Amino acid sequence: MEFLFSQFLTGLASASSLFLVASGLSIIFGVSRIVNFAHGSLYMLGAYIAYSLVEHSGLGGGNFWIALPVAALGVALLGLLLEVTLLRKIYHAPELLQLLATFGVVLVVQDAVLMIWGPEDLLGPRAPGLAGAVRLFHQAIPQYDLFLISLGPVVLALLWLLFHRTHWGTLVRAATHDRDMVAALGVNQASLFTGVFTLGALLAGLGGALQLPRGAVSHAMDLQIIVEVFVVVVIGGLGNVFGAFLAAIIIGELNAFGILVFPQMTLVLTFLAMAVILVVRPWGLRGKPQSLAHGAAVAGGRVLRRLPPAAGKAFLLVAVLLLALPWLGSGYALNVATEMAIYALFAASLHLLSGIGGMVSFGHAAYFGLGSYGAALAAKSLGLPMELALLAGPLTGALGALVYGWFCVRLSGVYLSMLTLAFAQITYAVAFQWSSLTGGDNGILGVWPSHWASGPVAFYYLTLVVCGGSILILRHIVFSPFGYTLRACRDSEIRADAIGIDARHHRWLAFILCGFFAGLAGGLFAFFKGSVFPDSASIGTSVDGLVMVLLGGIQTLTGPVVGAVIYTALRIFVSTYTDYWRAVIGVVIILLVVAFPQGIVAWTADRFQAWRAIRPAVKTKEKAA
Amino acid sequence: MLAVKSLCGYYGQAQILNDVSLDAMQGEVVALIGRNGAGKSTTLKAVIGLEARRKGSVIFDGCEVIGKPTHEIVRMGLGYVPEERRIFSDLTVEENLAVGRRPPRPYTPQWTPETLYALFPNLAEARKRPGGRMSGGEQQMLTIARSLMGNPMMLMLDEPSEGLSPKIVEQMASAILRMKAEGLGIVVCEQNLHFAKLISDRAYIIEKGEIRYGGTMAELAADDEVRNTYLAV
Numbered sequence: 002m003e004f005l006f007s008q009f010l011t012g013l014a015s016a017s018s019l020f021l022v023a024s025g026l027s028i029i030f031g032v033s034r035i036v037n038f039a040h041g042s043l044y045m046l047g048a049y050i051a052y053s054l055v056e057h058s059g060l061g062g063g064n065f066w067i068a069l070p071v072a073a074l075g076v077a078l079l080g081l082l083l084e085v086t087l088l089r090k091i092y093h094a095p096e097l098l099q100l101l102a103t104f105g106v107v108l109v110v111q112d113a114v115l116m117i118w119g120p121e122d123l124l125g126p127r128a129p130g131l132a133g134a135v136r137l138f139h140q141a142i143p144q145y146d147l148f149l150i151s152l153g154p155v156v157l158a159l160l161w162l163l164f165h166r167t168h169w170g171t172l173v174r175a176a177t178h179d180r181d182m183v184a185a186l187g188v189n190q191a192s193l194f195t196g197v198f199t200l201g202a203l204l205a206g207l208g209g210a211l212q213l214p215r216g217a218v219s220h221a222m223d224l225q226i227i228v229e230v231f232v233v234v235v236i237g238g239l240g241n242v243f244g245a246f247l248a249a250i251i252i253g254e255l256n257a258f259g260i261l262v263f264p265q266m267t268l269v270l271t272f273l274a275m276a277v278i279l280v281v282r283p284w285g286l287r288g289k290p291q292s293l294a295h296g297a298a299v300a301g302g303r304v305l306r307r308l309p310p311a312a313g314k315a316f317l318l319v320a321v322l323l324l325a326l327p328w329l330g331s332g333y334a335l336n337v338a339t340e341m342a343i344y345a346l347f348a349a350s351l352h353l354l355s356g357i358g359g360m361v362s363f364g365h366a367a368y369f370g371l372g373s374y375g376a377a378l379a380a381k382s383l384g385l386p387m388e389l390a391l392l393a394g395p396l397t398g399a400l401g402a403l404v405y406g407w408f409c410v411r412l413s414g415v416y417l418s419m420l421t422l423a424f425a426q427i428t429y430a431v432a433f434q435w436s437s438l439t440g441g442d443n444g445i446l447g448v449w450p451s452h453w454a455s456g457p458v459a460f461y462y463l464t465l466v467v468c469g470g471s472i473l474i475l476r477h478i479v480f481s482p483f484g485y486t487l488r489a490c491r492d493s494e495i496r497a498d499a500i501g502i503d504a505r506h507h508r509w510l511a512f513i514l515c516g517f518f519a520g521l522a523g524g525l526f527a528f529f530k531g532s533v534f535p536d537s538a539s540i541g542t543s544v545d546g547l548v549m550v551l552l553g554g555i556q557t558l559t560g561p562v563v564g565a566v567i568y569t570a571l572r573i574f575v576s577t578y579t580d581y582w583r584a585v586i587g588v589v590i591i592l593l594v595v596a597f598p599q600g601i602v603a604w605t606a607d608r609f610q611a612w613r614a615i616r617p618a619v620k621t622k623e624k625a626a
Numbered sequence: 627m628l629a630v631k632s633l634c635g636y637y638g639q640a641q642i643l644n645d646v647s648l649d650a651m652q653g654e655v656v657a658l659i660g661r662n663g664a665g666k667s668t669t670l671k672a673v674i675g676l677e678a679r680r681k682g683s684v685i686f687d688g689c690e691v692i693g694k695p696t697h698e699i700v701r702m703g704l705g706y707v708p709e710e711r712r713i714f715s716d717l718t719v720e721e722n723l724a725v726g727r728r729p730p731r732p733y734t735p736q737w738t739p740e741t742l743y744a745l746f747p748n749l750a751e752a753r754k755r756p757g758g759r760m761s762g763g764e765q766q767m768l769t770i771a772r773s774l775m776g777n778p779m780m781l782m783l784d785e786p787s788e789g790l791s792p793k794i795v796e797q798m799a800s801a802i803l804r805m806k807a808e809g810l811g812i813v814v815c816e817q818n819l820h821f822a823k824l825i826s827d828r829a830y831i832i833e834k835g836e837i838r839y840g841g842t843m844a845e846l847a848a849d850d851e852v853r854n855t856y857l858a859v
């Protein structure tokens with residue numbers, strides 16, 4: 002009993018820090034509608050900066066209490082810079098591209114932290130004055146935990162006062178509701194956004210710095226917290242601070258008690274809670290329905306285009322080149338091309354789901370990972386030959402999508418995206434923690450193709466045929482009645498409903514199809530690499546897929562393929578030159594979003610059309626002359 | 627005070643306004659009349675710089691404002707009340723008014739929550755009520771009051787009579803006349819000719835994004851031919 006009580010307090014203490022970070026994210030989303038992936042990075046920077054201030058300022062033990070506010074203010078300043086230099090340029094870009102740009106920031110910060118503070122975990126000091134423990138009901142409760150527990154409600158109260166008792170707060174609440182109307186009343190949106198973002202960054206930095214006495218500071222903190230914070234914000238209702246507070250307590254307690262029940266599976270518990278809550282309350286505990294249409298969030302008002310007939314010839318040329326590649330390129334080139342083909346299929350399946358279906362998945366790696374593990378386990382544990390094991394890939398992918406999709410299609414917009422992310426994290430957690438089946442961190446090794454396909458040329462052709470064929474099937478689906486129905490549901494669920502389409506069923510089917518093809522890509526990948534690791538289901542892989550789709554442009558079918566090719570090439574190329582390839586890719590992503598908010602293929606197509614529009618005019622003039 | 631010259635307005639690639647020119651002085655009410663989809667709302671949005679892209683010239687208070695962001699134009703003293711009202715539904719009536727608050731400027735009518743409650747007595751009874759829980763007519767009053775909190779020199783109203791009961795329409799007309807009497811210039815979009823006649827000194831008729839007629843309200847009321855050509859349903 003007493004032990005449960007102390008566990009309860011531990012839960013409350015983590016809830017407090019979680020709330021600090023989550024409230025910042027929630028406030029930023031409320032006003033700017035930007036899902037700030039980089040919020041976890043700001044949190045991590047808070048912890049590292051506080052660490053350096055404590056360790057290197059030479060003030061001795063007591064200066065943690067000075068370092069705390071200074072680190073928070075430092076992060077606030079960084080947030081301000083980030084808003085002014087980057088976010089301000091992309092407020093009018095489609096939602097997804099904003100997300101991508103903030104993910105670029107995540108990559109840059111990761112490498113910056115690695116460069117400045119090194120790869121080792123750093124251990125901070127205990128909080129001076131609060132290093133001891135208090136005895137409550139025969140249990141030793143760390144004083145610092147009690148401090149954190151009381152800090153949560155204090156911050157909540159301060160935020161409430163700020164938003165309800167100051168003019169600035171009233172403006173922020175008004176802008177959360179209708180930011181253009183606020184501008185039409187003479188309020189400078191830009192400075193309001195800057196202020197809000199800075200406040201959010203301050204809270205994230207404070208949350209990070211407060212972690213210092215509780216554990217090690219590590220460069221994995223950013224993604225770890227951002228996933229938890231997404232969960233909190235979504236359960237609480239986007240943009241709602243009080244909801245974030247409630248949700249933080251729920252998650253904090255679930256973690257604290259879950260560890261007693263399922264020591265291996267706390268992550269799963271958290272995400273299951275989220276799935277259940279969202280299915281019951283699709284807008285979170287305290288949120289409001291979003292007015293955003295799916296289509297607007299994704300396509301930015303563009304329509305899907307078929308390529309001009311001339312492109313057919315270009316495709317033929319590309320196909321011939323691909324078939325002739327073994328004679329043209331080296332073994333290394335074949336390897337790269339094989340990887341590109343697999344990623345192209347992965348990206349194309351994500352494109353069907355997100356671009357055509359309007360369901361932006363942040364967790365497409367779930368199906369890729371399931372496919373990889375499905376194929377690898379079929380080969381290793383069941384001893385099936387490659388031909389059969391490869392079939393297991395798409396089947397596990399589709400099965401996963403069948404289950405996850407059932408939940409996801411009940412939501413829409415950002416909530417749906419977050420739930421897909423949650424399911425991907427569950428998959429990742431299971432792959433990571435169920436060592437007896439998956440080998441955990443060590444992965445599954447020795448997944449080799451059948452003899453006939455074991456040479457690089459044969460495996461290249463196998464991949465080319467399977468991926469090329471699948472992509473053609475996906476293309477066929479897009480222009481089939483099913484594809485049109487999906488797009489109709491994306492553009493207006495209500496209208497689709499009115500003409501008797503069951504949007505949910507179509508979406509679910511789309512999920513299963515996309516899971517199938519992502520799983521196929523995953524299975525191929527397992528045999529290509531000869532091994533599977535939990536990484537294949539990680540956030541990193543999900544985001545890679547999104548970057549590919551968005552790089553190429555979500556409105557064209559060639560987009561994801563081109564995006565996959567460019568992105569894979571870029572990654573391989575950059576990583577041969579520098580260890581800090583993440584930062585380079587991050588910068589490239591940011592620049593691309595700022596320069597081509599519609600994606601490369603759409604941009605090129607626009608230029609091409611503009612050029613064609615001028616050409617006939619020139620020709621007729623020539624004739625007249 | 628407000629002089630719009632050859633204003634063109636676009637949504638994306640579609641050109642909606644074609645060379646719209648009109649002007650309005652301080653202390654007068656000018657009506658912009660036209661059928662559904664004629665381009666009335668677009669004209670106001672293009673002037674204030676919301677949503678629509680624009681080209682041409684908009685001189686307000688002696689300055690070219692075509693390149694300026696919305697909030698700066700509003701701060702110069704040009705208020706805008708949108709057709710959809712756009713009340714902040716979670717904020718109370720008082721807070722809705724507070725969002726519109728701007729410092730007073732010389733030689734322009736000044737408003738405080740108290741003077742606005744006197745102008746729209748319905749609001750006075752609902753100070754603490756969330757804007758989302760007001761009736762349509764009350765929301766219309768609130769949205770006008772909210773813009774008046776900015777102490778504008780000129781106010782652009784988009785169909786203030788739309789969807790209101792005849793009694794509330796009358797109240798609205800008298801409120802607008804009181805605002806005019808304070809010295810405010812008003813541009814008002816209308817389809818309701820009767821309402822326009824009650825309040826306006828001059829009128830423009832817009833059709834398919836072009837101004838087709840300009841004159842005093844009295845002339846327009848007397849000119850059956852113009853009325854039948856452009857306004858008969």
Ligand SMILES: Nc1ncnc2c1ncn2[C@@H]1O[C@H](COP(=O)(O)OP(=O)(O)OP(=O)(O)O)[C@@H](O)[C@H]1O
Pocket residue numbers: 637640642660661662663664665666667668669677709817
């Ligand atoms: N956001 C928009 N995007 C594209 N076209 C628009 C948009 N808003 C209006 N339009 C088009 O512009 C034209 C003019 O619309 P506008 O709203 O200015 O008309 P209006 O005169 O205000 O009509 P109403 O009396 O119905 O309010 C219409 O043909 C309309 O379809």
Ligand SMILES: [Mg+2]
Pocket residue numbers: 666667668709784785
């Ligand atoms: Mg209108």
